[in-house]
Amino acid sequence: MFKHYFEQVNNVAIWPIISLTIFFVFFLGLVIYVTRIRKDYIKHMEDLPLRDGIDEQNSFTNKIKNS
Amino acid sequence: MEIQQFKYDNKIVKYFIIATVIFGLVGMLVGLLIATQLFLPELNLGLQYTTFGRIRPLHTNAVIFAFxxxxxxxxxxxxxxxxxxxxMFSDMLSWIHFWGWQLIIVAAAITLPLGITTSKEYAELEWPIDIAITLIWVVFGINMIGTILKRRERHMYVAIWFYIATFVTVAVLHVVNSFEMPVTLFKSYSWYAGVQDALVQWWYGHNAVAFFLTTPFLGLMYYFLPKAANRPVYSYKLSIIHFWSLIFIYIWAGPHHLLYTSLPNWAQSLGVVFSVMLIAPSWGGMLNGLLTLRGAWDRVREDPVLKFMVVAVTAYGMSTLEGPLLSIKNVNAIAHFTDWIIAHVHIGGLGWNGFLIFGILYWLIPRMWGTKLWSTKLANVHFWLGTLGIIVYALPMYAAGVTQSLMWKDFNAEGFLEYPNFLETVTQIIPMYMMRAIGGLLYLVGAIMMTYNLVKTAKQGSFMANEDAEAPALEKKNIIGGYWHNRLERKPVFFTVLVLVAILIGGIVEMVPTFLIKSNVPTIASVEPYTPLELHGRDLYIREGCVSCHSQMVRPFRSETVRYNGEYSKAGEFVYDHPFLWGSKRTGPDLHRIGGKYNHAWHYQHMLDPTITSPGSIMPPYPWLYTQTINLDKTAGKINALRKVGVPYERGYETTANEDLMQQAREIASGLSADGFxxxxEAEIVAMIAYLQRLGTDIKVSPTAQR
Known part of the structure; x- marks a missing residue:
């Protein structure tokens, strides 16, 4: 069974520490990104559920395309 | 820009809604039945098919997967x-998904009462149904990703991310946890054993809660709550942080179901840390939901839809605060195995899932049938009945859990257990069980009112199967610019891969070391595979769902080693347990050290009528074990299957196994006969006794542990 393939992995404790570090770095990046996000993009996204029919959707996309 | 005309498919939504309501009522009714059996065991109607151990999984599967x-x-x-x-991408896939899912539910409703079960919680269904689930889930996934690819809106709203995470993670969880070795068409053994099986199972079990009961419903919250409140979500930025943190952290928390068990300590600690961290993203989601109502709270007073949603989101917040607290080891030491956990899951199930569903249905049906809700008043009555039902359900369960746990741990001045008889701690809380059933009844009556109200609403309106819509076509051109997340939302497939990576990190870090390192499961020389008769007995234990009420895990507490007369449970004792049977709730006592505690005659009488040996017991009688016989033709298949997953039965043993089996059976039968029974x-009861007498005795033989 595959549980016998490996008999030793040194320093099991390093696994969770690496993962926590990955998460922390990712989280920091996420926060930095979120603080720098464009207002018109947020507005567009927020309004998505409220617009069911015809609308000016893709207007944000056009804006960044033209900018 | 060209405006395209198209139609939304409402018919598939209608069918899923009908299934939701019907299976919701059925699931709740079965819940009420088993809740009542806990103080009136006779309500199993004397049938094996409706006895607690078999229909408890029917209840959980019905409410989770069907409702x-x-x-x-x-x-x-x-x-x-x-x-x-x-x-949707393909109508055909939508309908295959719908009917496939309903067939799976029907298969579950037939097999579980028949005792066809793997015994792994929320993954009880046997391997052919597991394969069907995988196929139908893939159909759902293709339909979803296909729809995303043919979209006319460039960016994916946060709700869609949650749906993607749900699809990806449930697929991974289901496949990994369902690795099993078939014995017959309706019987299999888990690929994993003991500690490893437990870790995989609770990685699955916890994340079934996370990715089946939570992430899709957060997605629904992010869509339907702004709709119902008619205002955008409080903070879209918060939703981005909420999403990524939640899916990354959730996947790690599984080991909190295994605190103080034989799971390696580092894995337990990891589970605790990440569970406590979960408060942050969970509350981020809850606050985002509640604050969406800022400036609209006056409408909550009048609109039953918003009332249901507010209580749902609040219940989510309470449940996700309670969960991390329960994950702290010393809180867990009190709460685990008690009704506290039952209360906790029902705050989530009845409050968060149930109430959000009710809110969505009250909002959706009038719109899809182009009319108004038939009776707002009746919906309000439903709201109050439901809320009251949750309170009447949960409060007694909290009281019962704490009371029983303290009684288990109570030592008197002389240093003996104050309540050495487990049954005393059960009879103490029976009034609580009665109140809980009343709470469940109130909740069910509310749901019946809703059904009536919704049917009336549909009758007064007219259903539009295909709703006209139009939107500009999405230009195929590549768009450059925007920050990385904007770009990500334009690339659904890449997004899906990132989600997969985020959830795999947690799973791999937890599981790989446990699987690979020998020192994580110290072997014990005296632990041997089960005899063929014990194997049959173990399969009966699984069939009857004994694991629903009896744990096999003596935790390293004095109150437990004294009560269960022996050593606490060691990881090495479970290396041949495919599947593990540690259990998660003690409605009856732990059974890991039951072997040799009583004689055969005691067990014989106990299972024929538990009140003979234990007056006042709420365990149901198992008379069919005395008339049904074990099937000796299956012995060889069982041995072969177990050998394939690593149990060291000698080659060729399957041909002679039945001789050993009959010899052991005759010994037990003659012992019983000497006592007048x-x-x-070949009777099933003999195999069951053989298994119970074996439990936990291996390390009593010669306690030499080797690393």
Whole structure:
């Protein structure tokens, strides 16, 4: 069974520490990104559920395309 | 820009809604039945098919996969088409998904009462059904990703991310946890054993809660709550942080179901840390939901839809605060195995899932049938009945859990257990069980009122199967610019891969070391595979769902080693347990050290009528074990299957196994006969006694542990 393939992995404790570090770095990046996000993009996204029919959707996309 | 005309498919949503309501009522009714059996065991109607151990999984599967599952699909199919401005990718896939899922539910409803079960919680269904689930889930996934690819809205709203995470993670969880070795068409053994099986199972079990009951419903919350409140979500930025943190952290928390068990300590600690961290993203989601109502709270007073949603989101917040607290080891030491956990899951199930579903249905049906809700008053009555039901359900369960736990741990001045008889701690809380059933009844009556109200609403309106819509076509051109997340939302496939990576990190870090390192499961030389008769007995234990009420895990507490007369449970004792049977709730006492505690005659009488040996017991009698016989033809298949997953039965043993089996059976039967209980050696009860007498005795033989 595959549980016998490996008999030793040194320093099991390093696994969770690496993962926590990955998460922390990712989280920091996420926060930095979120603080720098464009207002018109947020507005567009927020309004998505409220617009069911015809609308000016893709207007944000056009804006960044033209900018 | 060209404006395209198309139609939203409402018919598939309607069908999923009908399934939601029907299976919701059935699931709740079965819940009420088993809740009542806990103080009136006679309500099993004297049938093996309706006895607690077999229909408890029927209740959990019905409410999770049939009620909540169908509601999830209804909400996803409704919101996804509108958020992406397109019809679903393929009508045919939608209908295969619908009917396939209902067939799986029917298969579950037939097999579980028959005792066909793997015994792994929320993954009880046997391997052919597991394969069907995988196929149907893939159909759902293709339909979803296909819809995203043919969208007319460039960016994916946050609800869609949650749907993607749900699809990806449930697929991974289900496949990994369902690795099993078939014995017959309706019997299999888990690929994993003991500690490893437990870790995989609770990685699955916890994340079934996370990715079947939580993430899709957060997606639904992010769509339907702004709709119902008619204002955008409080903070879209918060939703981005909420999403990524939640899916990354959730996947790690599984080991908190195994605190103080034989799971390696580092894995337990990891589970605790990440569970406590979960408060942050969970509350981020809850606050985002509640604050969406800022400036609209006056409408909550009048609109039953908002009332249901507010209580749902609040219940989510309470449940996700309680969960991390329960994950702290010293809180867990009190709460685990008690009714506290039952209260906790029902705050989530009845409050968060149930109430969000009710809110969505009250909002959705009038719109899909182009009319108004038939009776707002009746919906308000439902709201109050439901709320009252949750309170009347949960409070007694909290009281019962704490009371019983303290009684288990109580030592008197002389240093003996104050309540050495487990049964005393059960009879103490029976009034609580009665109140809990009343709470469940109130909740069910509310749901019946809703059904009537919704049917009336539908009758007064007219259903539009295909709703006209139009939107500009999405230009195929590549768009450059925007920050990385904007770009990500334009690339659904890449997004899906990132989600997969985020959830795999946690799973791999937890599981790989446990599987690979020998020192994590110290072997014990005296632990040997089960004899053929014990194997049959173990399979009966699984069939009857004994694990629903009896744990096999003596935790390293003095109160437990004294009560269960022996050593606490060691990881090495479970290396041949495919599947593990540690259990998660003690309605009856732990059984890991039951072997040799009583004689055969005691067990014989106990299972024939538990009140003979234990007056006042709420355990149901098992008379069919005395008339049914074990099938000796299956012995060889069982041995072969177990050998394939690593149990060291000698080659060729399967051909002679039945001789050993009959010899052991005759010994037990003659022992019983000496005490005046004549029984044929092939009777199921003999195999069951053989298994129970074996439990936990291996390390009593010669306690030499080797690393």
């Amino acid at each position: 909540v599952g169908n509601a999830m699909f209804a909400g996803v199919y409704y919101s996804m088409q509108r958020l992406l401005k397109t019809r 004549d029984t044929p050696p």
